[in-house]
Amino acid sequence: MTLLPRSPRLTGASTTDRGLPNATVARLPLYLRALTQLRATGSATCSSDQLAEATGVSSANVRKDLSHLGSHGTRGVGYDVAHLQAEIAQAIGQTQEWNVVLVGAGHLGKALAAYPGFASRGSRIVAVVDADPKRLGEQVVDGLVIESADDLDEIVRDRAVSIAILATPTHAAQDVADRLVAAGVTSILNFAPVALRVPDGVDVRQVDVAAELQILAYHEQRKSSPREEAVSG
Amino acid sequence: MTLLPRSPRLTGASTTDRGLPNATVARLPLYLRALTQLRATGSATCSSDQLAEATGVSSANVRKDLSHLGSHGTRGVGYDVAHLQAEIAQAIGQTQEWNVVLVGAGHLGKALAAYPGFASRGSRIVAVVDADPKRLGEQVVDGLVIESADDLDEIVRDRAVSIAILATPTHAAQDVADRLVAAGVTSILNFAPVALRVPDGVDVRQVDVAAELQILAYHEQRKSSPREEAVSG
DNA sequence: TCGATTTTGTGAACGCCTTCACCAGCTCGT
DNA sequence: ACGAGCTGGTGAAGGCGTTCACAAAATCGA
Incomplete structure (x- = not known):
């Protein structure tokens, strides 16, 4: 099988074949969501910073991801919202239901x-x-x-x-x-x-x-017990 | 904030402080689940291979993960199911509700x-x-x-x-x-x-x-169009 | 036209995580 | 006792992925 990496997930095979890096694929839906929102607000273009803000991804990461699509934005301007949205939709298979x-x-x-x-x-x-x-x-x-x-x-x-x-x-x-x-x-x-x-x-x-929840609990536990790391002897 | 890595997820900070690697933390619940099952079947010990089988993680990865707990198994035998279960439970904060x-x-x-x-x-x-x-x-x-x-x-x-x-x-x-x-x-x-x-x-x-679903759709799309990568010209 | 400003694209460096390979240590049969 | 066979521990290597830093390119105002 091909147990897809979740995020930490899971196999190890990344760039399957000649496709996009798995980590990028996992973020494309986030960009798409953000772009749909931006479009609703009437923005014609957006910068990688704006996308970063809206998705919680770093702007450098956004640019790297989008560069994998060959989706050329315009320097000094940003990305064309409608165009980028279409491009991601196509890459991710959203042209069909x-x-x-x-x-x-x-x-x-x-x-x-x-x-x-x-x-x-x-x-x-x-x-x-x-x-x-x-x-x-x-x-x-x-x-x-x-x-x-x-x-x-x-x-x-x-x-x-x-x-x-x-x-x-x-x-x-x-x-x-x-x-x-x-x-x-x-x-x-x-x-x-x-x-x-x-x-x-x-x-x-x-x-x-x-x-x-268990993963969150792990971190909660560490928050409540600050410096539990006393040396043994 | 500390947006926890999902799996591909998400920040970049891994071994927070003196804790376990994030990737390991994300798998501990899987091991715990598997151990609970094993215990129900009456197994007293289990090998890293068995845990690998039950969780879909590679056995080398299982051993590396468990070694981070300092959870010493026994060579030639495996891990003590009950003991390991308790150890993971403690690490993950399952001793309390x-x-x-x-x-x-x-x-x-x-x-x-x-x-x-x-x-x-x-x-x-x-x-x-x-x-x-x-x-x-x-x-x-x-x-x-x-x-x-x-x-x-x-x-x-x-x-x-x-x-x-x-x-x-x-x-x-x-x-x-x-x-x-x-x-x-x-x-x-x-x-x-x-x-x-x-x-x-x-x-x-x-x-x-x-x-x-969108991530799955991406891969579906690639399955249906085998070799779409014809050279341009 | 030119310089200031913005913003993308990207090579390089860095770090995390997985895998590999192999040694150490345990059990069991004889 | 001892040798064969398992099985965990672990350093080393390799792969992905993110971040950094900066050059290239576009806009805008004067």
């Missing part, structure tokens, strides 16, 4: 199905499936009714799905992942706290909220 | 409040607040009733909260963050797609599901 299947219609699954941020950012959830027969037919949001997990194959194939969101209980995640891959899914966003095993060519990104 | 306030009781907020994975991994949500008066008093889960966002200060102070989860609409996030920080919160897990501005000493970790 990506059909996504959401597996698992529990609390989290329903929350994700209702999230308006996907549509505005290039992804469309075209199906919500669940293993629990009691949930079948339930409408989670306008135009989305919970379907049976047994129909995964058909759904993936008929609706040109290549990306899946896994919001199942932990114990079911690997099995569902296997079936998704078998059906043709090649990218998985996994919310279940397990390391999925998938074949080469399938990308997995992991979101583990409990782990995020 | 961390009180967390959840801000925003929309779909996502409710899903997070109901998530059983927090309690088992060291965090306890002690309050759910929302700005919408219509939601006040609503019970989201046993023992948790939605409280007013006006009481944030009091809640944070009285219940010894140092970590907050932000699940508000985007436009409200920065304002809430400011108030949380003012109330004494020093760690924020932010689900709103904005780069929060917080003072030094406050840690922010960002979860942006739409961005995760």
